[in-house]
Amino acid sequence: MSKADSEGKITRIQLCGAKGCCPTVEIHxxxxxxVITDDDGGKVTLTKEQWREALAKVNVDA
Structure with a gap:
């Protein structure tokens, strides 16, 4: 599920998977x-360039 905040400054995407896990990705x-947040509240902050590089290296069709 993708949702933008009321001002359109942050887009939040929930990545719900197996067993109720729902990490979120926030694009500022x-x-x-x-910012990627796991179910336990742990956060990883990436630059947009790092995010693009990570996406380019992942084979989402696997």
Whole structure:
């Protein structure tokens, strides 16, 4: 599920998978960051360039 905040500055995407796991990805449009949050509240902050590089290296069709 993808959802933008009321001002359109952050897009949140829930990546719900098996066994109720629902990490989220927040794309911050006003800055150069993408934040991934796991179910336990752990966070990883990437630059948008790091995010693009990670996506390019992942084979999503596997």
């Amino acid at each position: 449009h006003g800055s150069d960051k993408v």
